Amino acid sequence: MLIPTSRLPVALAAGLVTLAVLAAASLAVGSFPVAPRELASVLWAAMSGGPSGVGDNARAIILEIRGPRIVAALAVGAALGAAGAAYQNVFRNPLVSPDILGVSSGCALGAVVGILAGLPAAAMQGLAFAGGLAAAGLVLAIGSLVRGHDRVLTLVLTGVVVGSLFSAGVGFAKAIADPYNQLPSITYWLLGSFGGVLPRDVTAAVPLMIVAILPLALLRWRVNVLALPDDEARALGVDAARTRFVVIGAATLATSAAVAMAGVIGWVGLLVPHAARLLAGPSFARVLPLSALLGAIFLLVVDTLCRTIVSGELPPGVVTAIVGTPVFIALLAASSRRAA
Amino acid sequence: MSLAAQGLAFGYPGRVVGRGFDMALEAGEVLCVLGPNGAGKTTLFRTLLGLIPPLAGRVTVGGTDVRAVPRAQVARALAYVPQAMSSAFDFTLLDVVEMGRTAHLAAFASPSRRDRERSMQSLERLGIGDLAERPIHTVSGGERQLALIARALATEATHLLMDEPTANLDFGNQSLILDEVARLKATGAAILFSTHHPDHALRIADRVVMLRGGAVLAAGPTSATLNSENLSALYGRPIDVLEVASGDGTRRRTCVARQSPPLN
Numbered sequence: 001m002l003i004p005t006s007r008l009p010v011a012l013a014a015g016l017v018t019l020a021v022l023a024a025a026s027l028a029v030g031s032f033p034v035a036p037r038e039l040a041s042v043l044w045a046a047m048s049g050g051p052s053g054v055g056d057n058a059r060a061i062i063l064e065i066r067g068p069r070i071v072a073a074l075a076v077g078a079a080l081g082a083a084g085a086a087y088q089n090v091f092r093n094p095l096v097s098p099d100i101l102g103v104s105s106g107c108a109l110g111a112v113v114g115i116l117a118g119l120p121a122a123a124m125q126g127l128a129f130a131g132g133l134a135a136a137g138l139v140l141a142i143g144s145l146v147r148g149h150d151r152v153l154t155l156v157l158t159g160v161v162v163g164s165l166f167s168a169g170v171g172f173a174k175a176i177a178d179p180y181n182q183l184p185s186i187t188y189w190l191l192g193s194f195g196g197v198l199p200r201d202v203t204a205a206v207p208l209m210i211v212a213i214l215p216l217a218l219l220r221w222r223v224n225v226l227a228l229p230d231d232e233a234r235a236l237g238v239d240a241a242r243t244r245f246v247v248i249g250a251a252t253l254a255t256s257a258a259v260a261m262a263g264v265i266g267w268v269g270l271l272v273p274h275a276a277r278l279l280a281g282p283s284f285a286r287v288l289p290l291s292a293l294l295g296a297i298f299l300l301v302v303d304t305l306c307r308t309i310v311s312g313e314l315p316p317g318v319v320t321a322i323v324g325t326p327v328f329i330a331l332l333a334a335s336s337r338r339a340a
Numbered sequence: 341m342s343l344a345a346q347g348l349a350f351g352y353p354g355r356v357v358g359r360g361f362d363m364a365l366e367a368g369e370v371l372c373v374l375g376p377n378g379a380g381k382t383t384l385f386r387t388l389l390g391l392i393p394p395l396a397g398r399v400t401v402g403g404t405d406v407r408a409v410p411r412a413q414v415a416r417a418l419a420y421v422p423q424a425m426s427s428a429f430d431f432t433l434l435d436v437v438e439m440g441r442t443a444h445l446a447a448f449a450s451p452s453r454r455d456r457e458r459s460m461q462s463l464e465r466l467g468i469g470d471l472a473e474r475p476i477h478t479v480s481g482g483e484r485q486l487a488l489i490a491r492a493l494a495t496e497a498t499h500l501l502m503d504e505p506t507a508n509l510d511f512g513n514q515s516l517i518l519d520e521v522a523r524l525k526a527t528g529a530a531i532l533f534s535t536h537h538p539d540h541a542l543r544i545a546d547r548v549v550m551l552r553g554g555a556v557l558a559a560g561p562t563s564a565t566l567n568s569e570n571l572s573a574l575y576g577r578p579i580d581v582l583e584v585a586s587g588d589g590t591r592r593r594t595c596v597a598r599q600s601p602p603l604n
Contacts, residue, residue, distance in 0.1 A: 092428045218448040225439050227429050232422055235389050236495070237415030237443030282429035285450050 003280045008289075011280075015293045022297060023074070026304040027066050031311075034058050064199065071206070072197040073303040073316075074296040076258040077268060079209040081295020083251035083258075084269025085276065085287045086216050090226050090244045091152055094277075098255040098269035100156060101248070102163030106135025107259035109166045112173040112186050125201065125260045131166070132256030138162050140248065151230070151241075191315035192263035194303050205261040212254035215246055216288060223247055224284035265317045267324035268295050274331045342366050343388065343418065343499050343530065347397035350380065350387040356395055357383045358554045365530045367498060370521065372541035372562070373534040375551035376575055381534040384551070385503050388532070390414055415443035419492035421502040425476055425484045433479065433487045434472040437462055440494030462490040466520060482513030489520060500524065502533035506540060518544050538571055538579075538595045550574045571595060 003011045028034045034042075038054045042062045045052030052059060083098040091100065099105070110131025114124030139162050143155040170190075177183045216223065225238050226247070233240045255269070276290035299316065302323065306314040344364040351357035357380035365371050373381050386392045388399050390406035399406040401417050409417075425436065440462070441455040451459070463469045466486045471479055476487065485505055492500050505521070506514040514537075522544045525531055535541065541548050541562055548565050550557040558570045571579040578598040586592050 089429075094428055221442065221445060221450040222447070225442050227427055227431075228439065229422070229426060231386065231389075231391055232420065234391055234411060235415060235418070235420035236439055237412035239411055277429070281435070282431050283435055 003286075005286065008280060008286055012289055012293060015290075015297070019074070019293065019297050019300070022300055022304075023070055026070050026300060027062055029304065029308055030061075030066065031307075032057070032061055034062060068199045068202045069194045069197050069303065070300060071202050072194050072261060073299045075202070075206050075209055076194075076262045076265065077272075077295035077297070077299030078292040079213065079254040079258040079295075080265070080268040081272040081276075081291035081293075081298075082213050082216060082288055083254040084295075085273035085284065085291040086223060086247050086251040087269070088273050089223050089284050089287075090247050091156060092227055092229075093156075094274065095270070096156070097266070098251065099163070099264075099266075101139045101159040101252060102135035102166055103132045103252055103255045104259055104264045104266075105163040105166035105170065107132035107256055108190055108264060109169045109173070110134075111189050111260075111263075112170055112177075115182050115186050115189070116173055116177060121196070121198075122200075125204075129256050129260035132259055133252065135162055135166055136248070136252040136256075140245070188315070189263045190317075192265035192317040193313070193315055194262055195307070195313055197261065201261050205257045208257040209254050212250045212257065213292065215250045219243060219247065220285040220288055223288075227282070227284070263317070265299070265320055267317075267320040267328075268299060271320075271324050271328055271331070272298060274328070278331060278334060341402040341417065341498055342400075343532070344400045345388060345397065346400075348384075348387065348394050348399065349396035350383050350392075351395055352383075352392070356554060358551055358556075359396065360556055361397075361549075361551075362556075362559075363532075363549065365499060365532055367528050367530050368525060369547070370525050370531045370533070370545045372545035372548045373532065373551060374536075374538060374541060374548055374574060375534075377536075379551040380554065381551065382503055385420070385501055385532075385534070389418055389420055389501060412443040415495055415497070417497055418499045418501060419495045419497035421485075421488050421492050421500060421505055423504045423507050424481075425488055427476070430475040430477055432473050432475055433463060433468065433483075433490075434459060436476055436487050437490045437494050440491035443495060459490075459494050462493040463487070465493060466490050480513070481509050482516055485509060485513070485517055486520065489517075489524075493524075498528075499530045499532070502531065504534050504536065506535060506537065514540070538566055542566055542581075542593050542595070566593075566595075 024039065028036060028039050038058050039062060041052045042054050042059050046063060080098055087096050087098055087100055088094050107128040110127035111124055114127040139155060139158045142158045143151065146154055174183060174186055177186055222238050222243050225233050225236055226240060226243060230240045272295040273287060273291045275294055276287045280286040280290055302316050302319045306316050306319055342364055345361055348361040349356055349359035361384065363371065373384065375381055387394050390399065393407060401409060401414065406414060437459040438451050438456060441451045441459060445451065460469060460472060463472050466489060468483055468486050471483060476484060506517050509517065518540055521531055521533065545562045547560060548562050549559040550570060552574050557574055558565050566581065568579060568581050571581065580596050580598060581593055582596055583591055583593050
């Protein structure tokens with residue numbers, strides 16, 4: 001363990017400072033670079049309400065284009081990191097990711113239905129959100145009807161099955177979509193993007209994410225005990241079924257809100273909790289805040305790269321996969337060295 | 341306070357594993373459950389802990405039906421020591437023992453410094469305080485079992501239910517765990533444990549219950565119940581109970597399975 005428990009607040013504070021510096025840097029860079037001095041006066045003017053003395057272009061780019069986009073990347077990263085950590089704990093499996101219950105496929109089906117129907121963006125996002133919750137709700141309902149011996153395994157298998165059913169729906173939608181108009185926007189959405197994020201998307205999704213992460217933070221110790229087999233957790237005084245239900249519900253809400261806003265961005269929820277555990281050990285009370293922080297930093301960096309390294313835009317889902325694969329292999333190697 | 345079962349039938353819906361089980365376990369007593377593979381020892385433990393409902397009869401803790409008592413309250417009375425530690429995550433020994441404090445915490449609370457101190461004391465009581473910060477997968481099987489017992493102590497429960505605490509341990513570690521159980525009994529703990537080794541019952545149990553084929557074959561004080569006749573019936577093989585002189589001059593009893601003549 002690299003960070004002792006007593007140093008965790010210091011480490012989190014250092015992480016927040018890093019995040020603020022990176023966010024400021026991200027505001028300044030891009031196809032229209034903004035000088036640090038201009039950036040400072042725009043931000044100061046926005047907070048104090050006074051005039052900035054900077055051109056309208058720079059102001060609009062910082063406050064209306066890059067600002068919401070950066071807040072969205074931070075929020076989605078934090079939500080996916082926290083949800084991934086929670087799912088990995090309650091499913092007692094470090095290889096679980098936030099879409100284990102078919103949430104991503106559900107969101108995707110909702111979104112493509114919205115695109116096919118030619119609905120406006122806000123309605124499409126609402127459908128995506130509803131689709132994610134519907135998939136997870138279906139999995140939980142089937143899981144409670146099928147009373148297998150191992151409830152966790154039943155849920156995971158049901159998630160795989162429901163997820164592939166919803167994916168088949170997405171595949172069908174792609175097959176019948178108009179290849180010139182609808183298909184590109186479906187493909188674009190399935191790879192995720194922060195490019196089209198508007199301020200009102202942020203104000204709709206961020207409160208939902210906060211509401212979702214709050215129960216995880218409050219129940220952190222009980223979630224930690226759920227890493228034990230059910231019999232042991234219950235014998236220690238935890239109502240395992242009910243706590244797991246609340247945790248899965250909260251993590252699903254966070255994931256759905258994230259996917260509805262920015263599309264399907266893989267790897268964050270799988271990778272980030274591993275890095276957090278490697279830094280602070282497996283105790284959920286330490287893993288949760290670190291996962292949210294590392295997830296936010298990770299997606300901020302990824303999205304900034306996405307819009308700066310090529311003249312157009314790279315989908316963040318592609319970059320997280322390219323970065324995620326080697327990092328995940330390195331983490332696996334590091335943890336097996338530690339265990340040896 | 342007493343953990344008691346009357347006319348207990350245990351198992352799963354549609355499948356009775358055992359029936360006609362009675363017991364009462366008081367402070368300072370060690371009761372041992374013996375039975376061949378599949379006799380239902382683990383199912384019995386789950387029923388006694390209130391984790392699954394009894395098929396008939398009832399389990400009481402301090403006179404109240406265990407199924408009617410909130411889980412946290414059960415956890416402060418009955419501590420469960422499983423056969424082995426299994427977790428996907430590499431908790432330290434202290435992390436594991438701290439989980440024993442859960443039933444003393446409010447719903448949204450985490451262990452305080454005091455809880456951490458108590459957990460540390462439990463580890464020290466079992467002589468593994470120096471391993472507190474070691475990941476659980478890096479210590480020996482015996483030390484891992486001691487950590488699970490330390491977690492049970494951290495719950496401050498009066499009754500310890502140990503499901504085959506010596507399974508998967510080498511000979512030396514089995515002896516270490518048995519000595520710890522005897523020490524806990526001396527401090528007033530009530531202990532129920534199951535084992536595949538009748539010698540372990542001879543060494544530390546006050547009373548034994550023998551389960552076979554879904555019924556109680558024999559129950560009573562260890563010295564009277566653990567005899568050649570009952571053991572042979574329990575395991576379906578001829579078994580002798582011998583008295584031997586141990587190195588420290590005391591006389592002890594031990595079980596030896598008779599050898600079948602070689603086949604020609």
